[in-house]
Amino acid sequence: MILCWLLFIPFIGGLLCWQLESRHAPSQVPRWIALATMGIVLVLSLWLWLTGDYSLPGAVGDSPSWTREFELPWIDRFGISFHLALDGLSLIMITLTGFLGALAVICSWQEITNRIGFFHLNLLWIIGGVIGVFLAVDLFLFFFFWEMMLVPMYFLIALWGHSGSKGNTRISAAVKFFIYTQASGLLMLVSILGLVFTHYGQTGTFTFDYMVLRETPLDGPLAYVLMLGFFIAFAVKLPVVPLHGWLPDAHAQAPTAGSVDLAGILLKTAAYGMLRFAIPLFPEASAQFAPVAMALGLFGIYYGAVLAYAQTDVKRLIACSSISHMGFVLIGIYSGSVLALQGVIAQMVAHAFSAAGLFIISGQIYERIHTRNMREMGGLFGRMGALPGFALVFVMASLGMPGTGNFIGEFLILFGAYQAFPWVVVIASFGLVLAAVYSLVLMHRVYWGTPTAETSLGGLDFREYSMMLLLLVLTLLVGLYPQSVLDVSQTAMTEVNHWFAAPVSASSTP
Amino acid sequence: MNDFLTNAIALAPLLIICATIVAVIGTIAVGRHHFTAATITVVGLNAALISLLGVLQVTPLEVTPLFIIDNYSVLFGAIVLVASLACSTLAHAYLETLPDRREEFYVLLLCSAGGALALIAARHMASLFIGLELLSVPLYGMVAYTYRDRISLEAGLKYMVLSGAASAFLLFGMALLYAASGTLVFAELAEAATDGVGSTWMLAGVGMMVVALAFKLSLVPFHLWTPDVYEGAPGPVSAFLATVSKVAVFALLARFFSLAPPADDGWLLTLIGVIALASMLIGNLLALRQNNIKRLLGYSSIAHLGYLLTAVVAGGELGIETVGVYLATYVATTLGAFGVVTLVSSPYSGTDAGALHHYRGLFWRRPYLAAVLTVMMLSLAGIPMTAGFIGKFYALAVGVQSGLWWLVGGIVIGSGIGLYYYLRVMIILYLVEPGQSRRDAVSGWGQQSGGIMVLLLSAAVILFGIYPQPLIALVDAAVMNGG
Numbered sequence: 001m002i003l004c005w006l007l008f009i010p011f012i013g014g015l016l017c018w019q020l021e022s023r024h025a026p027s028q029v030p031r032w033i034a035l036a037t038m039g040i041v042l043v044l045s046l047w048l049w050l051t052g053d054y055s056l057p058g059a060v061g062d063s064p065s066w067t068r069e070f071e072l073p074w075i076d077r078f079g080i081s082f083h084l085a086l087d088g089l090s091l092i093m094i095t096l097t098g099f100l101g102a103l104a105v106i107c108s109w110q111e112i113t114n115r116i117g118f119f120h121l122n123l124l125w126i127i128g129g130v131i132g133v134f135l136a137v138d139l140f141l142f143f144f145f146w147e148m149m150l151v152p153m154y155f156l157i158a159l160w161g162h163s164g165s166k167g168n169t170r171i172s173a174a175v176k177f178f179i180y181t182q183a184s185g186l187l188m189l190v191s192i193l194g195l196v197f198t199h200y201g202q203t204g205t206f207t208f209d210y211m212v213l214r215e216t217p218l219d220g221p222l223a224y225v226l227m228l229g230f231f232i233a234f235a236v237k238l239p240v241v242p243l244h245g246w247l248p249d250a251h252a253q254a255p256t257a258g259s260v261d262l263a264g265i266l267l268k269t270a271a272y273g274m275l276r277f278a279i280p281l282f283p284e285a286s287a288q289f290a291p292v293a294m295a296l297g298l299f300g301i302y303y304g305a306v307l308a309y310a311q312t313d314v315k316r317l318i319a320c321s322s323i324s325h326m327g328f329v330l331i332g333i334y335s336g337s338v339l340a341l342q343g344v345i346a347q348m349v350a351h352a353f354s355a356a357g358l359f360i361i362s363g364q365i366y367e368r369i370h371t372r373n374m375r376e377m378g379g380l381f382g383r384m385g386a387l388p389g390f391a392l393v394f395v396m397a398s399l400g401m402p403g404t405g406n407f408i409g410e411f412l413i414l415f416g417a418y419q420a421f422p423w424v425v426v427i428a429s430f431g432l433v434l435a436a437v438y439s440l441v442l443m444h445r446v447y448w449g450t451p452t453a454e455t456s457l458g459g460l461d462f463r464e465y466s467m468m469l470l471l472l473v474l475t476l477l478v479g480l481y482p483q484s485v486l487d488v489s490q491t492a493m494t495e496v497n498h499w500f501a502a503p504v505s506a507s508s509t510p
Numbered sequence: 511m512n513d514f515l516t517n518a519i520a521l522a523p524l525l526i527i528c529a530t531i532v533a534v535i536g537t538i539a540v541g542r543h544h545f546t547a548a549t550i551t552v553v554g555l556n557a558a559l560i561s562l563l564g565v566l567q568v569t570p571l572e573v574t575p576l577f578i579i580d581n582y583s584v585l586f587g588a589i590v591l592v593a594s595l596a597c598s599t600l601a602h603a604y605l606e607t608l609p610d611r612r613e614e615f616y617v618l619l620l621c622s623a624g625g626a627l628a629l630i631a632a633r634h635m636a637s638l639f640i641g642l643e644l645l646s647v648p649l650y651g652m653v654a655y656t657y658r659d660r661i662s663l664e665a666g667l668k669y670m671v672l673s674g675a676a677s678a679f680l681l682f683g684m685a686l687l688y689a690a691s692g693t694l695v696f697a698e699l700a701e702a703a704t705d706g707v708g709s710t711w712m713l714a715g716v717g718m719m720v721v722a723l724a725f726k727l728s729l730v731p732f733h734l735w736t737p738d739v740y741e742g743a744p745g746p747v748s749a750f751l752a753t754v755s756k757v758a759v760f761a762l763l764a765r766f767f768s769l770a771p772p773a774d775d776g777w778l779l780t781l782i783g784v785i786a787l788a789s790m791l792i793g794n795l796l797a798l799r800q801n802n803i804k805r806l807l808g809y810s811s812i813a814h815l816g817y818l819l820t821a822v823v824a825g826g827e828l829g830i831e832t833v834g835v836y837l838a839t840y841v842a843t844t845l846g847a848f849g850v851v852t853l854v855s856s857p858y859s860g861t862d863a864g865a866l867h868h869y870r871g872l873f874w875r876r877p878y879l880a881a882v883l884t885v886m887m888l889s890l891a892g893i894p895m896t897a898g899f900i901g902k903f904y905a906l907a908v909g910v911q912s913g914l915w916w917l918v919g920g921i922v923i924g925s926g927i928g929l930y931y932y933l934r935v936m937i938i939l940y941l942v943e944p945g946q947s948r949r950d951a952v953s954g955w956g957q958q959s960g961g962i963m964v965l966l967l968s969a970a971v972i973l974f975g976i977y978p979q980p981l982i983a984l985v986d987a988a989v990m991n992g993g
Contacts, residue, residue, distance in 0.1 A: 074977070074979070075977075075978055075979050075982065076979060077979065077986070078907075144894040144895070144899075145894075147893055147894045147899075148893070148894045148895055150893070151888060151893055154933065155940070158937050158940075159937075171937055174933075174937075175929075175930060175934075178929060178933060179926055179929050179930060182891075182893075182925070182926065182929055183922065183925065183926030183929070186906075186921075186922045186925055186926070187922060189903070189906060190906055190910060190918055190922065193906055193907050193910040194910050197907075197910055197911050
């Protein structure tokens with residue numbers, strides 16, 4: 001039941017924000033409601049974190065390792081049920097969602113000044129949709145939330161975004177985002193239906209349940225095609241390089257809260273989808289596909305880094321660096337070893353913190369000097385109080401400095417993948433050098449160099465300072481004591497590894 | 511006597527509609543009064559709708575060789591009647607200020623609805639033709655009802671000429687079928703076809719009928735009239751054309767193909783598949799550059815019927831179910847979209863508010879009206895939480911089940927293209943830019959019946975999007991009986 005609350009509280013809170021706004025309430029009311037809503041979600045998830053036992057030993061594969069489960073029949077005709085379940089993986093993601101959601105509300109406190117109620121409706125509905133994605137274990141339900149969360153995100157970018165250069169408006173960015181993700185989502189729906197009808201052909205019953213469909217035996221080519229449907233949908237969201245076209249535009253044009261949600265949570269739904277669905281449902285096909293996926297990941301690491309280096313817009317730079325970071329995630333996921341998978345979790349959490357931090361900082365800079373163009377910046381160090389200091393930490397985190405969570409993530413991914421794919425790891429490691437290059441370029445162009453003026457632009461107020469401090473503490477916490485996160489995800493990752501590895505070892509023995 | 515009674519019950523909706531027509535004509539003869547005419551129409555349609563409950567007691571029943579009254583015809587009859595009701599409420603608000611005779615509109619609307627009911631229950635070529643003409647001929651008048659407006663008259667004439675040509679095709683096709691098989695009953699045609707009597711002529715006949723029906727459904731390449739007629743017709747009529755006429759013809763098409771499946775090596779189904787694919791792609795592509803919402807909805811309806819045609823190509827039990835679910839969701843959505851357009855253009859004051867810039871910033875002036883249109887656009891685009899998604903889900907499911915991968919691909923690509931223009935309409939509602947000419951619904955539209963109707967429709971669209979089980983159960987119960 002608590003899972004339902006987790007899911008529905010953001011939706012209800014969003015409607016409240018909207019309704020109370022339109023009755024000419026004081027403009028701060030929706031913000032407080034939204035903050036309270038996210039606070040409740042965060043507290044609930046932390047409570048689950050502290051009270052649940054996520055280190056169930058053994059019993060991999062056969063019995064479901066859900067810590068909590070909730071099921072109601074929904075559409076009997078196709079055996080679709082409203083089936084929510086929680087394990088360590090989803091819990092980490094949901095806690096992250098709750099935290100970043102609260103952060104998104106706080107960081108738009110001064111940025112968003114018009115249509116506040118409607119803004120928070122959209123913001124909270126995104127969060128609700130994302131939580132739904134992380135909890136659903138019925139494929140129909142999963143798809144339902146997967147597509148549903150696009151609509152509020154579209155509004156967020158299209159209505160509160162910044163207009164970029166000519167012919168590159170916020171609306172076209174929003175439309176691009178929507179079409180990319182929705183069309184690829186339909187491919188996934190076709191794959192889901194293909195899987196369901198195959199199962200129906202074998203057993204004569206309709207079901208969309210993940211646990212049941214996972215047992216469906218599929219012959220090679222069919223499994224491969226169906227797997228590709230899932231992979232493409234997730235690859236667009238992650239994004240994997242040939243399908244990344246929407247990302248820089250969407251990030252650059254989105255309001256800060258939108259960028260935080262996009263980079264922090266929405267990209268992670270894709271990695272979650274691969275870990276939860278694409279690999280366990282089609283292990284053989286995924287194993288076959290792994291070299292391709294890794295090649296794409298490698299390409300993404302370099303391409304994203306080079307792209308980031310060439311940007312002049314701060315937010316585009318950070319967005320492109322996300323592409324590079326997600327390349328590591330892709331390699332980690334498809335290498336399949338437990339260590340690398342654990343690294344993926346650490347990398348996702350750490351990237352969520354560092355990217356959110358960087359986006360919030362660029363939002364704060366924008367509020368002060370009204371530009372995101374790095375050519376018009378320079379010499380900001382010392383003119384903005386503590387802000388450049390925080391920026392330095394997050395940039396260091398982004399380039400994978402030891403002591404930050406990102407280092408743990410990248411290290412574990414590379415370490416875990418080395419045994420099976422040494423060359424991939426060797427090549428990927430050089431990508432880290434490029435990460436250092438673009439990160440330092442960012443630092444240099446924005447904060448060092450000759451200042452355009454000497455006047456102070458105003459330091460951080462309490463709200464901004466506490467946000468930054470919290471993110472900084474969390475980044476360091478994941479960096480210095482990653483075990484707190486890794487313990488929770490251990491069982492889930494072992495299970496993914498089990499599904500992934502079983503067919504590989506089975507096919508290699510004869 | 512008993513037989514007579516059951517037959518009368520079975521035909522009750524049609525009889526009630528006919529009685530209502532006479533009643534409306536009678537009141538007009540006594541004295542013109544817009545409100546009275548509209549009220550009688552609404553009462554009559556409601557009575558017909560309620561009488562469907564009685565019809566359910568006697569189904570399935572063959573009434574004369576012409577009609578088969580089964581649960582299938584009851585379901586689609588209900589959809590047609592609800593849509594007609596919605597159109598007449600819209601019409602009442604719309605026609606209030608028409609500087610002309612207003613009452614005859616309801617006579618035409620009722621005639622057309624009666625034709626639709628007859629068409630849905632047809633099991634014989636004669637009732638098919640009579641039903642189709644009774645559906646179409648009043649529509650010429652309705653499309654051109656605001657004939658002082660040039661584009662309305664033009665649309666009416668265009669529709670009449672092309673529709674007449676389509677009817678000629680239909681008759682010729684029927685004649686060929688009769689010549690080859692010697693029967694006009696659908697089921698007997700199927701027997702004749704399996705016996706292989708004059709199969710070339712039969713195929714030619716069925717092919718010509720498909721052309722005619724494809725015209726009525728505005729499928730590519732017989733779609734050219736659609737945008738012009740949708741744009742020119744008064745708002746309520748566009749709504750009627752897009753819902754009642756499409757539902758009735760499609761229900762007939764599905765019945766015809768399941769009772770008399772074309773017995774050949776499948777090229778006819780392939781041909782229909784090609785028509786479907788072309789409709790999906792061309793409909794969506796042509797909608798991209800439209801700046802008039804009525805034209806845009808016209809093109810979008812071409813695409814949607816293309817998606818739905820997948821179900822006819824696939825056939826089978828799931829195919830029929832898909833037709834029911836998809837049409838129900840499509841009707842609710844289209845009525846809602848045209849309903850908002852009509853409300854914004856009501857009461858009549860010259861050409862309808864069709865241009866997209868009329869809708870700029872509607873949300874900040876009329877939040878609920880814009881919210882309704884947003885829901886309808888999302889539903890047309892097939893986004894989860896709206897009924898349109900359930901329809902699209904069914905279309906994809908039936909395509910995947912039958913392994914029609916090229917049609918499935920068409921649906922995916924078509925939806926991707928479609929998103930672009932649905933989103934364009936949607937976002938315009940939320941933009942504010944000063945200095946644009948604005949058309950607005952009269953204030954307090956929410957109190958008017960039309961406003962309540964679109965709100966109910968959007969509630970239904972969201973409800974069926976989130977919990978479609980009742981709808982599916984209803985459609986499942988609507989089995990088609992052989993004739």
